Amino acid sequence: MESVILQIAARHMRPLLIILSLVVLYRGHNEPGGGFIGGLMLGAAYILYAMAFGVAKTQNRFVFSPLNLTALGLLIAVVSGIPALFAGDTFMTGEWITLFADTVAELKLGTPLIFDVGVYLAVAGMLMLVMFSIMEE
Amino acid sequence: MNTGLFITLLLFLSFLAPFTRRYLRGAAGWIYAILPLTGFIYYLGLLPAINDGMVILESYRWIDVYGINFSFYIDGFSILFSLIVLGIGTFILIYAGKYMQTYPMQGRFMAYLILFMASMQGVVVSGNLITMFVFWELTSISSYMLIGYYHEKPEARMAALQALLITGFGGLALLGGFILLGIPYGTYELSAILANPDLIKQSPLYLPALILILIGAFTKSAQFPFHFWLPGAMAAPSPVSAFLHSATMVKAGVFLLARLSPVMGGTELWHVLLTLFGGFTMVAGAWLSITQTDLKRILAYTTVSALGTLVLLIGTGTQYAMNAAIIFLLVHALYKGTLFLMAGNIEKVSGTRDINMLGGLYKSMPVAAIIMTLALVSMAGIPPMLGFIGKELIYESAVFAPTAKYLILIAAFFTNTVLVFLSLRLSLDVFWGDRPQYGKRPYEPYFALLVGPFLLMLGGLLLGLFPKILAEPLTASAITSISPGHDAVGLKLWHGINTALLLSIMTLIAGIMAYKYKVAFIAYSGGVNVRYFAREFAKGFASGMDAFLLYTKNQTKRIQHGYHRYYLMTVFAVASVLVWVMIWRTDPIVLELNFADMPLNLVAVLVLIVAAALSAVVSHSRVIALIAMGVIGFGITIIFIAYSGVDLAITMVMVEVLMVILAVAVLYHLPKYQKYSETGDRMRDGLVAALVGSFMMVLVLQAGTSQLGVPISDFFKETSYTEAFGRNIVNVILVDYRALDTLGEITVIAIAALGIFSMIKLTKKVKS
Incomplete structure (x- = not known):
């Protein structure tokens, strides 16, 4: 089914949803949100697009296929546990660094954020993987 | 440098090999060989200090709670084995770089080979039983990859699987044995265990630990009745056979037995079991090798025999026997490595490995012929090669064996006679005699293919010529570290005229006689139908595997029936019954329902949820049921928001939306309801549903009142x-x-x- 309304909506919704998913991912540490929800949103953005334009056309837009995205997410999640080993802690201990300490732009970065990015990508990847397989049928 | 770093570097090199091979081209083998050579020099440099009685301990934290660490324990015995692994490994890499040049996936092959080297090195320097187990299993896995290298051939796959299953089974037994061994000590550290060797012998765990460890060692070292995987492993390319299946990996079992002999050894049971299995394997291996015609299979069976000899010597456990074990270990690694590599060369230049199709190769490849013949001289135990000293020591230890000395003596005599016979056969029948028509014109192998065999053979020669200066410092501390009560006996070529020498001469004569009447000898040996007996084992194993697979298939069919609704029903029923039992047992059930402070709008939502649930149950259309489920989901979302569970609400909305999309995508493919379920089925489903719903309700209500600690x-x-x-x-x-x-x-x-x-x-x- 080709629907112009859906297509226009999907075209404009996709970037918005992607940005929203990133916001949700980033703010997840202090406020409601996080990698899992963000991942679902990212997946939803592309599923909406696929419903409007078809799976084949959607997959052309990817640098990473859903399969690789899932794998990449898992890899990032695992790798995020490694810095702790160098700090002498056990695997997956959260390690933090603070940038621009005591200024307005104070920024705390830590391996849990990297881990969350991994979750985000893995969840989005697997969602698309499953949905696209079924929708292509 | 230290051992931890060195093994890490080896693993890293293995990881890099598939990516770098292409750019290094022909030089790949030479360049990869630099690392093991460095390790060889490093361990050689440690030797003087070790000979003065030093032991190096290295430990990295891993799982503190269980006393499991990455520990390394380096004494004379580890050093000797390290030198064998890395020394031969260096030549194997050089050889393989050339030998495999025309094959595809050479990078991957090199990676497996180096991976194996790293894991084998890990086994021999392990200072913690669990560390050793990890490396032990890694050798099995890399061996599997290497045997199955020609994966397009079904027999290679079969042989690889067979080796993996047998050594894997042994590895599992070994893990059990290690854990049992660790219990009385409260630690898996080798240094602690070696410091107090009698503790395990007084423990009731000794017997089960011993049996399990022996299974592990016997499977790895191809002892009867597990011997058959080793000849099968000859499906691997020649460098692999030379490295894994003669010089190093199959000796891991022997290594383990020798390593643990101060702890587990010395008992009657140890002595009897090792002597029995080792002796039988020694004779059976030699016997089976007589009728073989494939060069590599001949060598494989003599390897089985040599491994049996080593187990026998460790089981005998006297001073002479321990000396003989260490010397023979070294001798065998040197000559067998050479012979396997030469077998590969012969196949390469002549196109065949069948000994009946070979002959007269001396004219085409004189250098190769001389190298191989000298290695065979060592195998036959003729001076001045180190093999002679090894064989003398074996006879010596048989003569002084505490029990069953005549039986051992006869077994050793027979085995050595066969070795002499095979040495003659492998040299005379291959390089001299009639020259048959070859598929291609034989030529002298390339330098890279000869340098390894040559240097290994040279090692055997020099060690034999200068036993006092070279062989003794190399082996003395190895001997004392595996048999603390004993000293190394002085090594020399000429012992004077004694029983051992007489036996040697008789062996030689018997071997020559056997060769002279080889047609009759082989026919006789074949007539006893040993081949039949050898094949039965591999076949029996295969049919056992098939039966097991069939059994599991039937089991799986019963449990994994493939009906999603029954899976769900099973999960729900089991879970809810279990939780119900728990609830019943812990606290009296108190149901406090208080709707007083509930706002009216939420009551409306609740009514909506209940109504939706009812309509989902009674509806005759999937779409309506689905929509009703969606209503339930969003109703719950509203409740989450009302009680400020924003996170849950967002997730719930996302999940609900995606569920609808998913369901729509699937629904499209489903047929209409064909028939409705029977009343009986519905009653059953209703019961399960009620069980789940009620346990959830009671659980939630109880959660408020039960106090389960902070x-x-x-x-x-x-x-x-x-x-x-x-x-x-x-x-x-x-x-x-x-x-x-x-x-x-x-x-x-x-x-x-x-x-x-x-x-x-x-x-x-x-x-x-």
């Missing part, structure tokens, strides 16, 4: 921001406190997604 949520509330720098407790738990759980979860969903993906794609392919 709730962990307080801890999270307090530390979430101070320690984990996040105010969103739910998310902090997910990505920090319980990150490992989350990692497990996303791994599971990724696997599930892969499963769905491949299922759909595969069925599509089958259809089209």
Whole structure:
């Protein structure tokens, strides 16, 4: 089914949803949100697009296929546990660094954020993987 | 440098090999060989200090709770083995770089080979039983990859699987044995165990630990009745046979026995079992090798025989026997490595490995012929090679064996006679005599293919010529470290005229006689139908595997019936019954329902949810049922929001939306309801549903009243921001406190997604 309304909506919704998913991912540490929800949103953005334009056309837009995205997410999640080993802690201990300490732009970065990015990508990847397989049928 | 770093470097090199091979071209083998050579020099440099009685300990934390560490324990015995592994490994890499040049996937082959080298090196320097087990299993896995290198051949796959199953089974037994061994000590550290060797012998765990460890060692070292995997492993390319299946990996079992002999040895049982299995394997291996015609299979069976000899010597356990074991270990590694590499060369230049199709090769490849013949001189135990000293020591220890000395003596005599016979056969029948028509014109092998065999052979020669200066310093501390009560006996070529020498001369004569009447000898040996007996083992193993597979297939069919509704029903029923039992046992059930302070709008939502649930149950259309389920989901979302569970609400909305999309995509493919379920089925389903619903309800209501110690949520509330720098407790738990759980979860969903993906794609392919 080709629907112009859906297509226009999907075209404009996709970037918005992607940005929203990133916001949700980033703010997840202090406020409601996080990698899992963000991942679902990212997946939803592309599923909406696929419903409007078809799976084949959607997959052309990817640098990473859903399969690789899932794998990449898992890899990032695992790798995020490694810095702790160098700090002498056990695997997956959260390690933090603070940038621009005591200024307005104070920024705390830590391996849990990297881990969350991994979750985000893995969840989005697997969602698309499953949905696209079924929708292509 | 230290051992931990060295093994890490080897593993890293293995990781790099597939990517770099292409750019290094012909030089790849030479360049990769630099690392093991460095290790060889490093360990050689440690030798003087070790000979003065030093032991190097190295330890890296791993799992403190269980006393499991990455520990390394380096004494004379580890050094000797390290030198064998790395020395031969260096030449194997050089050889393989040339030998495999025309084959595809050479980079991967090199990677497996180096991986094996790293794991074997790990085994021999392990200072913790669990560390050793890990490396032990890694050798089995890399061996599997290497035997199955020609994976397009079914027999190579079969042989690889067979070797993996047998050594894997042994590895499992070994793990059990190690754990039992560790219990009385309270640690797995080798140094602690070696310091107090009698503790295990007084423990009731000694017997089970001994049996399990012996299974591990016997499977790895191809002792009867597990011997058959080793000849099968000859499906691997020649460098692999030379390295893994003669010089190093198969000796891991022997290594383990020798390593643990101060601890586990010295008892009657140890003595009897090792002598029996080792002696029988020694004779059987020699006997089976007589009728073989494939060069590599001949060598494989003599390897089985040599491994039996080593086990026998360790079981005998006298001073002479331990000396003989160490010397023979070295001798065998040197000559057998050479012979396997030469077998590869012969196949390469002549196109065949069948001894009946070979002959007269001396004219085409004189250098190779001389190298191989000298290695065979060592195998036959003729001076001045080190093999002679090894064989003298074996006879010596047989003469002084505490029990069954005549039996051992006869067995050793027979085995050595066969070795002399085979040495004659492998040299005279291959390089001299009639020259048959070859498929291609034989030529002298390349330098890279000869340098390894030459130097290994030279090692055997020099060690034999100068036993006092060279061989003794190399082996003395190895001998004392595996048999603390004994000293190394002086090594020399000429012992004067004694029983051992007389036996040697008789062996030689018997061997020559056997060669002279070889046709009759081989026919006789074949007539006893040993081949039949050898084949039965591999065949019996295969049919055993088939029967097991059939059994599991039937079991799986029963449990994995493929009906999703019954899976769900099983899960729900089991879970709810279990929880019900728990609830019943712990606290009296108190149901306090208080709707008084509930706002009216939420009551409306609740009524809506109940109504939707009822309509989902009675509806005759999937679409309506689905919509009703959606109403329930969004109703719950509203309740979450009302009680400020925003996180849950967002997730719920996302999940609900996606469920609808998913359901729509699937519904499209489903047929209409064909028939409705029977009343009986509905009653059953209703019962399960009621069970689940009621347990959930009671559980939630009980949660408020039951006191189960301090709730962990307080801890999270307090530390979430101070320690984990996040105010969103739910998310902090997910990505920090319980990150490992989350990692497990996303791994599971990724696997599930892969499963769905491949299922759909595969069925599509089958259809089209």
